[in-house]
Structure formats: structure tokens, C-alpha cells
Amino acid sequence: MSSKPISILITGANRGLGLEMVKQMIETQRPLSVLFACCRDPDGPRAEEFISLLRAAAKDSGTPGMSLRKAAVINISTLLSSNEVAKGTYSRFPDLPYRVSKAALNMMSVCASVELQKDEILCMLLHPGWVRTDMGGPEGELGADESVEGMLK
Ligand SMILES: NC(=O)c1ccc[n+]([C@@H]2O[C@H](COP(=O)([O-])OP(=O)(O)OC[C@H]3O[C@@H](n4cnc5c(N)ncnc54)[C@H](OP(=O)(O)O)[C@@H]3O)[C@@H](O)[C@H]2O)c1
Numbered sequence: 001m002s003s004k005p006i007s008i009l010i011t012g013a014n015r016g017l018g019l020e021m022v023k024q025m026i027e028t029q030r031p032l033s034v035l036f037a038c039c040r041d042p043d044g045p046r047a048e049e050f051i052s053l054l055r056a057a058a059k060d061s062g063t064p065g066m067s068l069r070k071a072a073v074i075n076i077s078t079l080l081s082s083n084e085v086a087k088g089t090y091s092r093f094p095d096l097p098y099r100v101s102k103a104a105l106n107m108m109s110v111c112a113s114v115e116l117q118k119d120e121i122l123c124m125l126l127h128p129g130w131v132r133t134d135m136g137g138p139e140g141e142l143g144a145d146e147s148v149e150g151m152l153k
Pocket of ligand 1 (some may be wrong): 012013014015016017018039040045047076077078079127128129130131132134135136139140
């Protein structure tokens with residue numbers, strides 16, 4: 001593990017998986033110099049402003065290639081947005097707008113990964129599982145703590 005401090009930005013940090021991510025990051029991620037915990041606020045900073053911070057972090061890291069400890073954008077997607085599983089899952093979860101918006105997120109992330117490659121900023125997508133949050137509901141297969149623990153591994 002690198003001895004350099006790392007900075008992390010988490011959106012939707014006021015509840016659900018975002019909040020659990022903040023809690024576990026504070027407890028387990030060492031060294032951690034700054035954690036930006038964001039929730040929606042129309043007057044708050046916008047994503048583009050953070051790209052320049054990521055570029056600076058990647059440049060200052062002094063290590064070649066891409067890594068989570070250097071500079072990374074991690075988007076939380078869902079298996080439900082996969083074309084491959086859609087046919088088998090749609091009748092059980094007929095949530096078209098959600099699937100379409102996450103499919104768009106997948107495409108945006110792939111395109112961002114190409115754009116940010118030259119700056120050696122890692123872009124990735126994660127599926128958190130079916131989690132018992134306000135969104136996932138009480139039937140979910142995982143607690144928020146288990147889901148985040150798995151994503152941080
Ligand atoms: N739970 C699951 O089973 C599951 C499965 C697959 C993927 N995911 C993904 O995991 C992420 C977190 O979900 P969660 O389960 O933690 O849900 P959650 O407990 O319902 O929390 C949702 C979070 O997203 C924020 N949010 C919602 N709509 C927003 C918008 N239009 N603009 C900005 N922020 C918005 C909410 O802010 P406010 O409090 O201001 O509303 C809240 O912080 C989501 O991207 C979800 O699609 C969850």
C-alpha cells in the first residue's frame with residue numbers, strides 16, 4: 001500500500017450506500033487525507049470541478065499507470081442495466097426508467113474512461129448487490145454494511 005495520503009469524493013452521502021461508504025472509508029481506509037461527502041445541493045460544487053482535482057492527484061502521485069490509490073471515478077451502477085440480464089429480470093423488476101438511466105450511466109462511464117485515460121485516471125462501475133436501503137427495500141439480499149464491505153475489498 002502506498003504511503004501517500006488519498007482523497008475521496010462520495011456522492012449521495014446522506015443515506016443508504018453512500019452514507020455506509022463514508023462510515024467504512026473513515027474506519028478502514030488509511031491513509032486518508034480528505035473525504036468529500038456530498039449530497040444533492042443545487043448550489044454545491046459540480047462534477048467538472050472535481051475532474052481538475054483528480055488530474056492534479058494523478059499528476060502528483062508520481063506512480064505510473066492507473067490505480068484506486070492514485071485517482072479514480074467509481075460509479076455505482078446495477079446489474080439490472082445489463083443487456084445480458086434484462087430479458088431474464090425485467091418481468092420481476094419492471095423498472096424501465098431506472099434501467100435506462102443506469103444504462104446511460106454505463107455508457108457515460110465507458111466514454112469517460114476513454115477521455116480520462118490520458119490523465120491516468122481510473123474509471124470503473126460497481127454493482128452493489130441487492131441491498132436493504134430505502135431504494136432496495138426490506139427484501140434486499142444484503143445489508144448496506146455487507147455491500148460496502150464487499151465493494152471496498
Ligand atoms: N439498494 C440496491 O439494492 C441497489 C442495487 C443496485 C444499485 N444501487 C445503486 O446504489 C446507489 C445508492 O442507492 P441506495 O440503495 O443507497 O439508495 P437510497 O438509500 O435510496 O439513497 C439514494 C441516495 O441518492 C440520492 N439521490 C437520489 N436521487 C438523486 C438525484 N436525482 N440527484 C442527486 N442525488 C440523488 C439521495 O439523496 P436525497 O436523500 O437527497 O434524496 C440519496 O443520497 C444508487 O445509484 C442505486 O441505483 C442500489
